[in-house]
Amino acid sequence: MKAVALTRYLPIDDPQSLQDVELARPVAYGSDLLVRVEAISVNPVDTKVRSPKAQAETQPKVLGYDAAGVVEAVGENVTLFQPGDEVYYAGDVTRSGTNAQFHLVDERVVGRKPATLDFAQAAALPLTTITAWELLFDRMPFAIDMEGNARALLIIAGAGGVGSIAIQLARHAGFTVIATASRAETIDWCRSMGAHHVIDHRQPLAAQLEALGFKQVDAVLNLADTDRYWDAIGEIIAPLGHVGLIVEPSGLLRIGDPYKAKSVGIHWEMMFARARFQTPDMIEQHRLLNRVASLVDAGELRSTLTEVVGPINAANLREVHRRLESGSTIGKLVLAGWN
16 A cells, blocks of 8 residues: 655655555454545644654654544444444554555544544544543533633634634633634634734733733633743633643643633643543544534534645655644645656
8 A cells, every 4th residue: 555654754855754665454453444545634743753853763653633434344342333434533652644545443432424524624633522522521621512711712723724713612612712824814824713812922921911991810821932921821811710731831830820810621632642541431533533523514513724725645745744833833734646
């Protein structure tokens, strides 16, 4: 089968950083599905795993997590799917990745593809949607069905992949959603995703929020630089509020006052945790993705796809990695089909 892989961890402008390879087609056993991959999207975690380091691989290592495709075969313990089912998922960081024509994945982290989306549109969603959903509705004490609540939520980096779907989920849950963006096109994107207000994360946050009538906010999702916004969040978070984080800090975080004084809940999200540690509730990602598919098909949520870059090959993957590393992308970039 065709795949894109690495053996050395190199800068993305090196043609050998990601290479086209031919690998043996895997076989499904146990609770695994063998999925024929039709589309993939790329996330910051892909670039972090691939980033330059001295380590080398003795065999080609396939990266990639987001995928949409068709179940080709199932293991003997599979009960949720059958061959021919269209699926989407974000996989498992400890296993071989989705940048391959055929991919093995545990059925418990796979959902049925939204019927109203094509494979490219569906591939844009899983990793970022699981991240935003688990952070808001599993880690934080909120629920997706909270229409009418008066809570104010600030989402830092609203135009990124996680931010784009977090805006939609929070709006559906009834929050007053304030997103941050700094360019005209990212401001417009956040508004199109459903943000009630957009402020500039390059400027002091407290003054901008106060100008909108918010002295404090009930919750913050910091989806960007944990260190940079730590003090600012401590100033604007309400007593008994909640802060969600997905980016590890560069050093130690000072979690005393004002966080302690306000009894603020601090919540970490790593969407691979369930699969990595084989937690008893792994199947919750299957249920989550199925619920999201229902919301998409009902017109309540939309894909965050902004561009299909081209077919799945090394050259196109290198280009998408390069663009992600530039920090200027909006929504999600997807590759679809094999040449």
